[in-house]
Amino acid sequence: MNTTQTDNNAIITIDDMHKWYGDFHVLKNINLTVTRGERIVICGPSGSGKSTLIRCINRLEEHQRGSIIVDGIELTNDLKNIEKIRAEVGMVFQHFNLFPHLTILENLTLGPIWVRKTPKKEAEATAMYYLEKVRIAEQAKKYPGQLSGGQQQRVAIARSLCMKPNVMLFDEPTSALDPEMVKEVLDVMISLARDGMTMLVVSHEMGFAKSVAHRVLFMDGGEILEENEPHAFFTAPQHERTKLFLSQIL
Ligand code: ADP
Ligand code: MG
Numbered sequence: 001m002n003t004t005q006t007d008n009n010a011i012i013t014i015d016d017m018h019k020w021y022g023d024f025h026v027l028k029n030i031n032l033t034v035t036r037g038e039r040i041v042i043c044g045p046s047g048s049g050k051s052t053l054i055r056c057i058n059r060l061e062e063h064q065r066g067s068i069i070v071d072g073i074e075l076t077n078d079l080k081n082i083e084k085i086r087a088e089v090g091m092v093f094q095h096f097n098l099f100p101h102l103t104i105l106e107n108l109t110l111g112p113i114w115v116r117k118t119p120k121k122e123a124e125a126t127a128m129y130y131l132e133k134v135r136i137a138e139q140a141k142k143y144p145g146q147l148s149g150g151q152q153q154r155v156a157i158a159r160s161l162c163m164k165p166n167v168m169l170f171d172e173p174t175s176a177l178d179p180e181m182v183k184e185v186l187d188v189m190i191s192l193a194r195d196g197m198t199m200l201v202v203s204h205e206m207g208f209a210k211s212v213a214h215r216v217l218f219m220d221g222g223e224i225l226e227e228n229e230p231h232a233f234f235t236a237p238q239h240e241r242t243k244l245f246l247s248q249i250l
Pocket of ligand 2: 050051052171172
């Protein structure tokens, strides 16, 4: 592992990274540096590799060429790194993946108690703190099935925060929600942004991108085709494929 060449302020450094699924070259020459406190929105057509990229960053998927360094830890086949990475990087999915047979509070304390060995009382206090933050503390004793989709997604965000991550990855966190629930989830993400969280968000919510992103990346065919600060990205896209994509979603 060589961290001397990395920017000290970088929390994620991806260098000439490639990934294949069998023969299929899904990610091509990915270069991306994310600095602490930076917020990046990733957009692009379905199948362009957005989820795969996000999943490589917390090692849900392996890459085959190039390097990914997260907070000084290089992601390699060395299994010892995995727990450290999972602690470092929080992840929120399109489908909330809460345990249906556990209460909201138990969903939040499971990881800290079993993975982090946090005492139960302390884990519960932390859980309640983050449930307050996502404005859902009064639901702590309920089960996921008793909550709306938007509420469940806020719980999923709180659950990630309980592990005290330094980076949060979001993969289309609002795309499975009914329209009236999108805003309550985006509001929680906006407040997280205001707290200075480093965030990588796969999303087509352009209002969100405009208000919180420092940079927007456009992916197509497994490559980062274009990136810019949001205003320039939306008003003056460079690439024909970006223009086409934006014309379809805006
Ligand atoms: P996006 O999130 O941008 O829609 P994905 O990263 O999910 O794209 O997928 C990129 C491409 O990789 C797609 O063509 C998809 O079918 C393919 N793919 C995704 N996961 C797998 C897998 N586990 N095995 C083989 N191909 C996959
Ligand atoms: Mg996806």
